[in-house]
Amino acid sequence: MRTSMMSRMLLAALANACMMSLAHAAAATKPDGDQGPPMGPPIHAVLTSPPNVPPPTHRNHPAKVIVDLEVKEVEKEISEGVRYTFWTFGGTVPGSFIRVRQGDTVEFHLRNHPDNKMPHNIDLHGVIGPGGGAASSFTAPGHESQFTFKALHQGIYVYHCATSPVGMHIGNGMYGLMLVEPPAGLKPVDHEYYVMQGDFYTVGKYREKGLQPFDMQKAIDEKPTYVLFNGSEGALVGDNALTAKIGEKVRLFIGNGGPNLVSSFHVIGEIFDKVWYEGGTHQQENVQTTLIPSGGAVIAEFHTVVPGSFVMVDHSIFRAFNKGALAILKVSGPEDKTVYSGKEVDSAYLGDKAQSLAVVSQVEASTEHGTLTLDQQVKAGGALFNGTCSVCHQSNGQGLEGVFPPLAGSDLLAATPRRAVQIVLNGLSGPLTVNGKTYNSVMPPMSQLNDDELANILTFVTHSWNNKGPEAFSAAEIKAARAATPRPPGAAE
Numbered sequence: 001m002r003t004s005m006m007s008r009m010l011l012a013a014l015a016n017a018c019m020m021s022l023a024h025a026a027a028a029t030k031p032d033g034d035q036g037p038p039m040g041p042p043i044h045a046v047l048t049s050p051p052n053v054p055p056p057t058h059r060n061h062p063a064k065v066i067v068d069l070e071v072k073e074v075e076k077e078i079s080e081g082v083r084y085t086f087w088t089f090g091g092t093v094p095g096s097f098i099r100v101r102q103g104d105t106v107e108f109h110l111r112n113h114p115d116n117k118m119p120h121n122i123d124l125h126g127v128i129g130p131g132g133g134a135a136s137s138f139t140a141p142g143h144e145s146q147f148t149f150k151a152l153h154q155g156i157y158v159y160h161c162a163t164s165p166v167g168m169h170i171g172n173g174m175y176g177l178m179l180v181e182p183p184a185g186l187k188p189v190d191h192e193y194y195v196m197q198g199d200f201y202t203v204g205k206y207r208e209k210g211l212q213p214f215d216m217q218k219a220i221d222e223k224p225t226y227v228l229f230n231g232s233e234g235a236l237v238g239d240n241a242l243t244a245k246i247g248e249k250v251r252l253f254i255g256n257g258g259p260n261l262v263s264s265f266h267v268i269g270e271i272f273d274k275v276w277y278e279g280g281t282h283q284q285e286n287v288q289t290t291l292i293p294s295g296g297a298v299i300a301e302f303h304t305v306v307p308g309s310f311v312m313v314d315h316s317i318f319r320a321f322n323k324g325a326l327a328i329l330k331v332s333g334p335e336d337k338t339v340y341s342g343k344e345v346d347s348a349y350l351g352d353k354a355q356s357l358a359v360v361s362q363v364e365a366s367t368e369h370g371t372l373t374l375d376q377q378v379k380a381g382g383a384l385f386n387g388t389c390s391v392c393h394q395s396n397g398q399g400l401e402g403v404f405p406p407l408a409g410s411d412l413l414a415a416t417p418r419r420a421v422q423i424v425l426n427g428l429s430g431p432l433t434v435n436g437k438t439y440n441s442v443m444p445p446m447s448q449l450n451d452d453e454l455a456n457i458l459t460f461v462t463h464s465w466n467n468k469g470p471e472a473f474s475a476a477e478i479k480a481a482r483a484a485t486p487r488p489p490g491a492a493e
């Protein structure tokens with residue numbers, strides 16, 4: 001018995017040594033991850049636009065995979081009523097998702113659309129070779145470049161343009177993700193989504209309307225106007241929110257294109273079961289917030305337990321609420337009161353993202369054409385009131401006794417309606433009496449809202465809940481008051 005065990009161990013050791021020397025021999029001739037020449041007929045890679053992810057390759061052998069990626073310079077909305085000229089891989093920000101299998105030989109075709117103004121190239125972080133392909137892919141408008149690489153390492157990899165000025169090409173949206181599946185593939189899940197963060201630099205302020213040019217100085221100073229998921233404020237909210245049902249497994253491929261910021265990626269009200277941090281092969285478990293460096297990516301998995309709107313943010317939180325870094329996963333299904341009791345806090349979290357800003361932008365169009373009606377102003381103001389003023393004054397304008405004075409039926413507001421302009425711009429503190437009740441609290445300045453927004457909000461407030469407002473507030477009135485008032489320390493301009 002003893003001898004048989006000994007001999008078995010010996011055999012096993014011999015076999016191991018044998019395998020190791022085989023592996024060494026193999027390593028000498030081909031690099032790790034190389035599984036030999038491609039097998040079968042060439043395959044055209046399925047490319048998808050965000051937030052979609054191509055289906056698994058379902059392959060157990062290396063293949064030749066052809067990727068056709070076209071660079072397009074497109075003007076699109078970055079926020080409601082704000083346009084921006086994005087430079088894109090495949091027409092979207094982030095660019096098309098590429099999915100291959102470890103060991104695949106990828107024949108890459110980069111096309112630069114003839115209508116484009118700029119030359120471009122591509123640096124794929126999943127490629128071992130000079131510039132990650134950039135050295136072989138410089139492509140003028142109306143031209144095409146081709147190069148071939150072997151996907152030696154599994155993982156989730158960023159790709160981006162690396163044409164000078166590199167920061168400007170990336171800052172205009174030229175990045176995306178490539179997944180190199182492990183040989184055995186990834187475990188099946190119910191949903192796979194593609195989300196990528198980026199920081200944007202416009203000459204105009206946050207949400208300033210019209211076509212906004214790129215601001216090189218802000219980019220150099222690393223002071224973004226927008227921090228966004230999937231290239232626009234509306235990309236993943238409202239009707240575009242990601243969806244799942246209760247009890248489903250969700251896998252996110254999350255990248256960060258930068259060009260400057262590191263993301264503290266967090267899903268409010270969820271915990272990641274697993275995170276392949278830095279896009280590598282190791283998994284961390286039970287993660288609240290994961291760091292995604294600029295030019296990096298992670299795979300994050302979680303399962304849904306209770307219904308609701310789960311908000312994805314960069315937890316550098318001003319970026320979420322004041323620069324746009326906010327996306328929503330809507331989970332539907334029956335409540336589980338044992339896990340979570342209820343009481344929705346959506347409106348406070350989502351602010352004006354909770355509903356469509358379409359009504360607001362409609363108003364902006366009318367403002368431009370000088371055809372704004374009172375009714376339109378009230379509607380737009382109402383959408384903005386919810387999530388800004390409603391946090392304290394409540395959505396029905398009733399306030400909270402002893403803490404936040406009511407705006408509905410406020411005798412103070414009725415007596416001095418025009419004073420509200422000063423209140424919203426500069427805030428208010430000290431004792432005051434509304435409808436016979438006293439308050440002695442602090443309202444912060446709301447001057448981060450622009451002139452149109454404040455005019456519409458005040459018009460809404462003075463024309464709702466039976467308030468018999470005076471005539472509507474105009475942006476010009478707010479603008480004049482803003483210019484005439486010295487800003488309190490720390491307030492937004």
Ligand SMILES: [Cu+2]
Pocket residue numbers: 087118119120121161162163169174
């Ligand atoms: Cu480029």
